[in-house]
Amino acid sequence: MPPGSDDMIKRLLIAIVLLALVAGGIVGFNMFRDQAIQQFFANMPVPTVTVSTVEAEEGKWTPAIEAIGTVNANQGVDLTVETTGIVTEVRFEANQQVKAGDVLLQLEDNIQQADLSASRTQAALDQQALDRARELRSRGVSSGVSLDNAEAAAQASAAQVQKAEAVLQQRQLRAPFSGTIGIPRIDKGQYLSPGTIVATLQDIETMRADFTVPEQQLGNLKIGQPVRLSLNNDSEEFEGEITGIDPKVDPSSRLVSVRARIDNTSGKLTPGQFVQVQVILPEEDGVISLPQTAVVTSLYGDYVFVARKPENADEGAEGEEKLEARQTFVQVGRRSGNLVEVRSGVEPGDIIVTAGQNRLSNGTPVAIDNTINPGSSESSGKENSGAPETGQKPANDDAKAEEAAAQ
Numbered sequence: 001m002p003p004g005s006d007d008m009i010k011r012l013l014i015a016i017v018l019l020a021l022v023a024g025g026i027v028g029f030n031m032f033r034d035q036a037i038q039q040f041f042a043n044m045p046v047p048t049v050t051v052s053t054v055e056a057e058e059g060k061w062t063p064a065i066e067a068i069g070t071v072n073a074n075q076g077v078d079l080t081v082e083t084t085g086i087v088t089e090v091r092f093e094a095n096q097q098v099k100a101g102d103v104l105l106q107l108e109d110n111i112q113q114a115d116l117s118a119s120r121t122q123a124a125l126d127q128q129a130l131d132r133a134r135e136l137r138s139r140g141v142s143s144g145v146s147l148d149n150a151e152a153a154a155q156a157s158a159a160q161v162q163k164a165e166a167v168l169q170q171r172q173l174r175a176p177f178s179g180t181i182g183i184p185r186i187d188k189g190q191y192l193s194p195g196t197i198v199a200t201l202q203d204i205e206t207m208r209a210d211f212t213v214p215e216q217q218l219g220n221l222k223i224g225q226p227v228r229l230s231l232n233n234d235s236e237e238f239e240g241e242i243t244g245i246d247p248k249v250d251p252s253s254r255l256v257s258v259r260a261r262i263d264n265t266s267g268k269l270t271p272g273q274f275v276q277v278q279v280i281l282p283e284e285d286g287v288i289s290l291p292q293t294a295v296v297t298s299l300y301g302d303y304v305f306v307a308r309k310p311e312n313a314d315e316g317a318e319g320e321e322k323l324e325a326r327q328t329f330v331q332v333g334r335r336s337g338n339l340v341e342v343r344s345g346v347e348p349g350d351i352i353v354t355a356g357q358n359r360l361s362n363g364t365p366v367a368i369d370n371t372i373n374p375g376s377s378e379s380s381g382k383e384n385s386g387a388p389e390t391g392q393k394p395a396n397d398d399a400k401a402e403e404a405a406a407q
Helices: 005-043 110-139 144-169 215-220 398-406
Strands: 049-055 058-061 064-080 085-090 103-107 172-174 179-181 197-214 226-231 237-245 255-263 274-280 284-291 296-298 301-308 323-329 331-336 339-344 351-355 365-368
Touching: 049 301, 064 179, 064 226, 064 255, 103 197, 110 144, 197 215, 197 274, 215 255, 226 255, 284 351, 323 365
Parallel strands: 049 365
Antiparallel strands: 049 351, 058 284, 064 197, 064 274, 085 103, 103 172, 179 197, 197 255, 226 237, 226 274, 237 255, 284 339, 296 301, 301 323, 301 351, 331 339
């Protein structure tokens, strides 16, 4: 072995040992760091999420058939004249309330007035001749033929008077029924001919709504059935009843046409408006319904979060009951307004989360703050009369929940 080789081997072994110690120290430090981080996060308390809730209860449910329709006036026509002539007087203004028989428009009638006057004069003369013929006949100095001729002439004259009066009436446009008249489409001095629209007349105190429903719902419809109408994005509702059901199903669309009469004494409905229609069906008992905001839809199905007391849980420092969120899959059914029927997955008495679900997972601690509840009828501004009442107060919004969670 050459001189100095032993020293080189010793230095090499020392370098290898030192390198192994350094590598081992680095690996050990990383393992210790990772374990410490895991223990830190494992022992770190999960922040409490503030949510709003409602209590699931069995109550009354009023199912309804929902449809889209259009409202029109119960009576509505476009007014026009029967004969030609020049307008001499317009006796109405836009949106004026008129009564049946009111004169709305006058055409020039000088010739017709003269014809009527001549007819009345001739009728009076023929009536006098008839009276003399009857007197002479009673004295026996006149024949029956003369009396018959006088009676025929008098009747013909009276008929001419009626004809002249009818022609004169054609020079006037009268309201066929009481209602609200629209904007005048003619002016004084204008020459009119039959078919020219003068204005529209609508009786809007009572409206009719025309809509269609699927043929499967035909058996649930009957005359006199109550309906409820609402305008788009409007909380006000209008009550009415079904007055007509088409006995034929449209073979192309498989829909049935239905007509309902609506009270519009408030005047808020306008002919031609788009409306949302609900045909009210018989009330049902023992139905669990929840606000639609409580139900979350996913690829795996519909689910809700139920706030429950965890097992072996102790009360908080101030005696408050601890609750945690539990994901529960449900089967939903019919919908009505802002409510949805829950057929399975929820039991009466369960506390259902209605807001703040996006921050929840199984086991997340929750705190209930029902100051504002987006799923309640007060917050939505539209109450469903057939829905069961909830036993919880309205709930908190997301901003307030995040603030409470951060605290």
